[in-house]
Amino acid sequence: MSKINEKINRKDVGNVLDKIAVHRGENRVDTVRRLGYFVVALVLALLFFFPFYWLIKVAATWPSGSLYAGTPSLGLESLELYNFIRVYYEIPFPRYLFNSIVITMLAVVGSLVTNSLAAYSLTKDFVGKKVVMAFMVAALMIPYYVTVIPAFLLTNELGLLNTHLGVALPFMTFIIGTFILKNSFDAIPDSMLEAARLDGASEIYVLFGVMWRLAKPALATNVILAFIQTWNAYLWPLVVVSDRKMQPLPLALASFTTRFDGNFALQYAFAIMVLVPVVIMFLLLQKQFIRSVVQGSVKE
């Protein structure tokens, strides 16, 4: 009995060893294949990343004022901050930064409130809901930049030209954000809201006290989308702002390039100063950024 067992066992062990051997081979092939993919992806990613590298390189290593340096080189020799400091002294950078921050804050906070209120309303069943939904879907197809001229005239009528609010106002609600919040609110069980109402909670408390706490990812998406589109906006501020003191960063950067035409080291330094806040935020919140942007475009 024991001998038979031994035999069988040996056979089994042999089989297992064979399988492991096969597996090892596969693994090796797999590893090589993966390494290949890795190298290809690395090369492509570096190629894609090159403009950012070039931006840093030129801004941080080139003497300001040189229009064209002879042959471009890739290395990062002699890093210095001279260009950044000169930009700081040439223009009121803090003022532009302040404008951008105020406009973006207005848009972020404003859209959070208006989108939440609208989304909460849309979770209810009310008279005229279909009309509102149809209007919002249709409005989604009117790109704001198509109507930029009458929007400018309207802002003029409202007396909001050259104000932070005038720039921020159109960004203070966005339809996709409303829909994302609505989907998230819809997922909250009614029993929870009923319980809050029975405890005497007002509608405002139900929304901002209960639902906001339960819909944090959707709120984060709203903040990120509003932030990106307002911070980067160029056309609308260009139309509404003519006073240099009120320019947000993209406008300031564009007029800086005409003022220092040809002085690319300086332009690049300014560009970096403009990009740094967004890039830092992106690096810290990569997953949320990517998820938000995808949600913002692929709405159900």
Next chain:
Amino acid sequence: MSIQDFPDQMRDRFPVSLSRKHRRSLIAWLGLVPALAILIAYRLIPLLWNFLLSFQNMRYTGETSWVGLENYFQLMEDPVFLDALFNTFLFLGSVPIAVTIALGLALLLNERFPGSNVFRSMFFLPYITMMVAIAVTWAYMFKSQGGVINYALQQMGLINQNISWLSDSWWARLSVIIVHVWKTTGFYLIIILAGLQNIPQEIYEVARIDGASTRQRFMYVTLPLLKPTLGVCALVGLVTSFELFDLVQVLTSGGPARSTEILITWIYKQAFEFGNFGYSAVLAIILFVIMAGGSLLGMYIQSNDYV
């Protein structure tokens, strides 16, 4: 206040007693007011106003006079209009190019290997970067003398003479497309990756057992199942093409000789540089028809395929 007195209180507040449903409607509409006000003010009213404006002549001082169809006739006398129209469509060509590149990258990154998430972020970064800054960066890279792109191409032996990227009309158009492709590819990549991960692995197993080659698996499994995702990409590409304004304005300012002008830059210039508000309203209507038509067509094609 208990829940029982609540209706009485409401009755005191509203002389006409409201049913539960009506009360709910009232609250809902109150909540919608801020968002709808902004949407109506900045989407609906401008659209109607734009239509009105297209029949008017408007001075900088704000005086308007009725000119009938004159602004529309001006289209035929405007030599830049057709160019701008052509370029608007031409630059949309960056969407299929970017989607194709993104598809290739997505297939690559879908083979999970260490670091693929880092690569994904690297490809994605341009998408959230400010277009103005990107245009500034590329403007210098494209310089024919001392620009790094010409330098690299020469070093690789691909060209003998410097290409005048931004001062030749066709090279300038190509430059705009290159930058737009570079900026948007990472975004499509993310969407397509998500689409790829939604394809059940079993289908590939079955195809493999049936003896399908890698190419066949791609042609007959991946591509058809990815069609809705690619449709989304095309729609989003259309909607986000507004960024082209920033790009064209800063990179080429419509030049050389207005050869990279697109409808939106031409609308802006007609209104705010030449003061032809009425005529630019006509151009805006044309752009609106193109955009709305494009998105309707896209939605129609998609709904036809997948309902």
